Amino acid sequence: MYDLLKGLRVVEGSAFVAGPTCGLYLAQLGAEVIRFDNIGGGPDFRRWPLSENGASLYWEGLNKAKKSVALDLSRPEGRELAARLAAAPGEAGGAFVTNFPVEGFLAYEKLAARRPDLVCVRVMGWADGRPAVDYTVNSAVGLPLITGHPDDPRPVNHVLAAWDLLTGAYAAFALVSALSARQRDGQGREVRIPLSDMAASTMANLGFLAESLAGADRPRMGNDLYGAFGRDFRLADGRRIMLVAITPRQWKGLQQVLGVESEVAALEAELGVSFAADEGLRFEHRGRLFPIFEAAFARKSLDELAPVFEAEGVCWGPYQPMSQAASDPRLFAGNPVFAEIAHPSGRTYPAPGFAATIPQDARGAPRAAPRLGEHTDEVLAEVLGLPGTEIARLHDAGLVAGPEGR
Structure with a gap:
């Protein structure tokens, strides 16, 4: 007040x-x-x-x-x-x-x-x-x-x-x-x-109107973040988190925490792109990126990831019921x-x-x-x-x- x-x-x-x-x-x-x-x-x-x-x-x-x-x-x-x-x-x-x-x-x-x-x-x-x-x-x-x-x-x-x-x-x-x-x-x-x-x-302010007038309505994407890298991932302990990497720092920190830099670099070389330079490319090629991250997340628990995520500036949030959020x-x-x-x-x-x-x-x-x-x-x-x-x-x-x- x-x-x-x-x-x-x-x-x-x-x-x-x-x-x-x-x-x-x-x-x-x-x-x-x-x-x-x-x-x-x-x-x-x-x-x-x-x-x-x-x-x-x-x-x-x-x-x-x-x-x-x-x-x-x-x-x-x-x-x-x-x-x-x-x-x-x-x-x-x-x-x-x-x-x-x-x-x-x-x-x-x-x-x-x-x-x-x-x-x-x-x-x-x-x-x-x-x-x-x-x-x-x-x-x-x-x-x-x-x-x-x-x-x-x-x-x-x-x-x-x-x-x-x-x-x-x-x-x-x-x-x-x-x-x-x-x-x-x-x-x-x-x-x-x-x-x-x-x-x-x-x-209209968010671009949805202009997008649809260009010829097509946006398709369903589940929990994929439109235009950038983001989705829900399942961890080794059965928990799920929502993960978003929009900025170059978030993208770099995410790869470092999960230890997938070499795999991502190999994919960049194959496709001839730089995911660090353009968040849209991460969205465009999410079908190739997601399996890399799915496998890495499946090897980690939330207790392992939470402190290093915070240290590296990774943008994430846990899926939790309202009753649990009340004590957050x-x-x-x-x-x-x-x-x-x-x-x-x-x-x-x-x-x-x-x-x-x-x-x-x-x-x-x-x-x-x-x-x-x-x-x-x-x-x-x-x-x-x-x-x-x-x-x-x-x-x-x-x-x-x-x-x-x-």
Whole structure:
């Protein structure tokens, strides 16, 4: 946790991954992020994985460090409160993150009528407003058809919601950029970020689009690293590692550790190439190189290789389950980004603060997600200026709720 955005108030009305990720990153940089949900929870409030008591570990992971307001969004009065929160007055506010539809009670034009300088970042599925999620966009851009092993024609969806996560980070960047522009020109803006445009732009930026327009889609390659030397290898002890040699130093160190310099040199002489000079040649001739390295890896254990790999600057990583990764000091255990905290689910486990490190600033401890509706009364009083009698009336009418529905 850092305080770079201290003094900024962001209201979030969103569900699933991209919108909540945007709010999470802003909160981890010190913004006050107020999330509103339906009483009883929105569509992602019980999403798996679940704790032993049925609480969503997913929800509490994406909503750390935020405040929670519970409203009855099925009724006009509840939707009115949500709109008032999104466009609440005050120098610190006027920033809204949502994945609600372009049209409807949270349409930008309706909110801007309340606050003309409102900055709204809206996560969408398709740019024309049709619904989409990460997995359906991913299938449309073609990645599952080039993922997997070449002897299996079935499409393979990536289990990581990459487009959601990229869109969430992009939304945070776009919001801060629009707020910076507002300081100069005083104008409000709506920034629409469809998952489809995020995916299409990324595929073009990485050269996938230009490659396919040149005449052919990329084939399936299993775990082979496209355009360079890299693949999974099985060791003598049965472990598997992912090995990548992109730079000349990595390539040289790998050969030295495995003792295959003479075999690689013989192959270079036969083919009339220099693998050290061009990583693309290592990819092009991987069918001849891989057997050399497969045999060498089959003679070594991970305990033998790990220390010399590190000494020689070889780029590698072990294949390990998440349960084992949890004790890896490079990832979780001992990582200063993480701290052990208690969560609303009743469990205590490591939680990250902001993933980047700022050496010049003190890192604050991560904060847990709120209980649903935990800050309803506080926000209604402090942000909307409602008196206690009005807040009590809203509770009596079932329009708002505190924690656990109270």
